[in-house]
Amino acid sequence: MPPADNVMEKLVSLAKRRGFVFQSSEIYGGLGSVWDYGPLGVELKKNIKERWWRSMVHEREDIEGLDAAILMHPKVWEASGHVAGFTDPLVDCKQCKNRFRADDPRLKGPPGDPNTKCPVCGNKGTLTAPRMFNLMFKTFMGPVEEQAAMIYLLPETAQGSYVNYLNVLQSSRQKIPFGIAQIGKAFRNEITPGNFIFRTREFEQMEMQFFVKPGSDGEWFEFWRAERLKWLQGLGIRAERLRWHQHGKDELAHYAKDAYDIEYEFPFGWQEFEGIHNRTDFDLSRHQEHSGKKLEYVDTATNERFVPYVIETSAGADRTALVVMCDAYHEDDVEGEKRVVLRFRPSLAPLKAAVFPLVNKDGMPELARKLYDALRGQFNVFYDDGGSIGRRYRRQDEAGTPFGITVDGQSTQDGTVTVRDRDTLKQDRVDSGRLVDYLRDKLAG
Numbered sequence: 001m002p003p004a005d006n007v008m009e010k011l012v013s014l015a016k017r018r019g020f021v022f023q024s025s026e027i028y029g030g031l032g033s034v035w036d037y038g039p040l041g042v043e044l045k046k047n048i049k050e051r052w053w054r055s056m057v058h059e060r061e062d063i064e065g066l067d068a069a070i071l072m073h074p075k076v077w078e079a080s081g082h083v084a085g086f087t088d089p090l091v092d093c094k095q096c097k098n099r100f101r102a103d104d105p106r107l108k109g110p111p112g113d114p115n116t117k118c119p120v121c122g123n124k125g126t127l128t129a130p131r132m133f134n135l136m137f138k139t140f141m142g143p144v145e146e147q148a149a150m151i152y153l154l155p156e157t158a159q160g161s162y163v164n165y166l167n168v169l170q171s172s173r174q175k176i177p178f179g180i181a182q183i184g185k186a187f188r189n190e191i192t193p194g195n196f197i198f199r200t201r202e203f204e205q206m207e208m209q210f211f212v213k214p215g216s217d218g219e220w221f222e223f224w225r226a227e228r229l230k231w232l233q234g235l236g237i238r239a240e241r242l243r244w245h246q247h248g249k250d251e252l253a254h255y256a257k258d259a260y261d262i263e264y265e266f267p268f269g270w271q272e273f274e275g276i277h278n279r280t281d282f283d284l285s286r287h288q289e290h291s292g293k294k295l296e297y298v299d300t301a302t303n304e305r306f307v308p309y310v311i312e313t314s315a316g317a318d319r320t321a322l323v324v325m326c327d328a329y330h331e332d333d334v335e336g337e338k339r340v341v342l343r344f345r346p347s348l349a350p351l352k353a354a355v356f357p358l359v360n361k362d363g364m365p366e367l368a369r370k371l372y373d374a375l376r377g378q379f380n381v382f383y384d385d386g387g388s389i390g391r392r393y394r395r396q397d398e399a400g401t402p403f404g405i406t407v408d409g410q411s412t413q414d415g416t417v418t419v420r421d422r423d424t425l426k427q428d429r430v431d432s433g434r435l436v437d438y439l440r441d442k443l444a445g
């Protein structure tokens with residue numbers, strides 16, 4: 001494997017070349033740490049999100065789905081603590097105008113000190129003392145840009161689940177323990193974003209809030225830790241690249257009783273991409289206090305009243321997509337030639353198969369097109385008749401397409417085609433009439 005930095009560079013360049021991820025507004029020079037998903041990337045991320053939704057909402061009877069709006073009442077963020085506490089200490093360089101986190105490892109010496117150098121322009125004494133900076137994006141609602149109408153873009157989906165807790169509970173007739181799952185956009189004006197889609201200013205979260213009776217929270221916390229790890233292993237992520245990190249006392253949010261990050265060994269090191277948090281009754285109690293609306297749960301069997309505890313599983317869809325891409329990236333040697341291949345689980349792969357006529361004559365393109373049309377109704381497939389067959393295979397390897405279906409001379413005689421497996425490179429001869437069943441079988445993983 002090439003050195004780590006190199007892997008990220010290669011991945012970013014492959015992502016652009018093959019249409020996974022593009023820099024936002026690229027023709028205008030790009031917008032800092034905002035990315036767009038291209039034709040293959042949108043499929044990959046959608047497959048991850050769908051798998052998450054299925055496992056959380058469809059396969060469980062105790063979790064309901066929700067899609068709360070991005071714009072919420074400003075008091076939500078006062079109650080949640082984001083207005084007061086969602087801040088990072090920041091340092092500005094008066095000379096080059098760059099901005100850093102006060103804990104940026106490139107800063108050698110205390111910011112504000114006349115001897116500390118700016119890590120970008122190298123000038124001494126140009127850094128300001130750290131100042132607090134709120135990470136929430138502000139915008140204005142209504143026609144007049146006045147303070148009263150200032151609202152925030154949500155920095156996490158969780159609050160939408162808390163403020164709708166009673167609505168969901170009552171409309172779904174759930175009983176505690178039960179959960180609310182959401183997939184949605186979140187916005188954070190991160191100071192030092194970077195590492196491609198790892199830390200961005202606009203991203204998507206897949207979050208589930210599980211409401212439990214106080215006292216049962218420890219057990220549910222462990223349950224959800226085990227479930228989440230199982231789910232990630234189901235994505236095909238190598239177990240040796242996953243690890244737990246338990247928050248120490250200094251890292252725990254003030255309201256959290258316990259928290260674990262799931263970390264992945266990215267080419268740039270071990271980093272969190274999902275968190276499991278025991279948030280206690282903090283969120284619902286705060287909303288109860290700030291809204292004046294009772295958010296207690298009444299256990300009809302025992303007549304007990306309590307504010308539920310919340311166990312949260314919080315994952316970034318973009319970071320999970322980056323994990324899946326990093327884990328799938330391989331460079332092989334095939335008969336002396338280098339091959340770049342993304343070994344996605346077939347169920348996650350953006351394209352499931354590509355159809356190729358071996359040559360563009362002798363009835364092969366017509367038959368290949370017919371097959372392509374038949375497969376399109378069932379799977380996301382691609383048709384390619386450009387260039388040598390070897391090059392067409394390589395292009396699909398880079399896209400992570402698990403199967404290459406080639407229509408050759410024999411196909412026009414007996415209706416069979418070859419199916420090339422992306423990983424083993426083995427070719428099966430399959431009757432074209434059986435192709436849908438054949439692929440469905442292989443794509444189930």
Ligand code: ATP
Pocket residue numbers: 156188190197198199200201202203204205272273274275314315316317318319320
């Ligand atoms: P970090 O410290 O890495 O910024 P965090 O601890 O603030 O993350 P949480 O608030 O727990 O993260 O958010 C839950 C998940 O949301 C993270 O594990 C990550 O996958 C995703 N996430 C958070 N911030 C970003 C971001 N700026 N860009 C992309 N994904 C993010």
